[in-house]
Amino acid sequence: MFRRRSDEASSSATVLLTKEDEKTRDPQAKKGRPTPKRSEAEANRRTRVTVPKDRKEASRQSRDRLRAAREKQRTALLEGDERYLPARDKGPVRRFARDYVDSRWSLAEFFLPYAVVVLVLSILKVPSLQLLSTLLFLVFFVLVILDFARFGLGLRKALRVRFPNDNTRGAVPYALMRTLQMRRLRLPKPQVKRGERP
Structure with a gap:
């Protein structure tokens, strides 16, 4: 069990290894050029990289x-x-989504100014006014969500008709985020007027 191998067994093992190496190695797979000297390789490396002195x-x-x-x-x-x-705004699909948003009125663009008004009303010390502002804010919030759903479905349908073979992934959330901004503050700037169709 713990005996040494005979010379024949070890020599046959080395012969098998070399035969396997010859099978896996392609004789045509040569570099095609001599290995450069170390000084030449270092000189090439130095000339390729241009580091400013200062x-x-x-x-x-x-x-x-x-x-x-x-x-x-x-x-x-x-x-x-x-x-x-920027990459997130490039392409005809994103341009169409921007134009679709900019050509329509939406409740969502008035959400931030309305939220500021509600915040000011809730700071006042009149309880009935605070309650009214909170209820109006909840109603407005529900209307904005419904407007988002209507807007998203309409845009998705328009994208399917306009770009049947293009990748329109992410265009609807992109457009919905754009509706939350006031028209004057949107970037890229609106290219169409309200009422125009893109």
């Missing part, structure tokens, strides 16, 4: 590049230029 200069350049990109994105959001919009 770190302050490098950080200033990267800050300038980022600032320029942000400025392009900001002007694109204000003017509606598709080339520089």
Whole structure:
């Protein structure tokens, strides 16, 4: 059981291993070029990477590049230029969803101003006014949810008709979030007037 192997057994094992290696290794799979000397490899590596000598200069350049990109994105959001919009706003599906929202009135865009009014009324020390403001807020909240449902179903149907083969995933929540913003504060800026159809 604990005896040494004979020389024949060990030699046959090495022969089997080498035969298996020859089977798995492709003789045509060569590098096609000689291995470079260490000094040549280091020289190539040094020439490829260009590190600025002055770190302050490098950080200033990267800050300038980022600032320029942000400025392009900001002007694109204000003017509606598709080339520089953020990824979440790009594409014809998202543009259609924005136009669909901007061409209609919705209760949701008045939700934030209404919430501020209700907050001011609830601070006042008149109990009947506090109760009335709370009830009106609940009624308005239910109406906004119903408006969301109507709006979402209408947009989903319009997207199915307009873009039958495109990926419209995420367009409805994107549009519903846009309805919560007041029209004047929406980014990208609205490109259609109310009543126009996109």
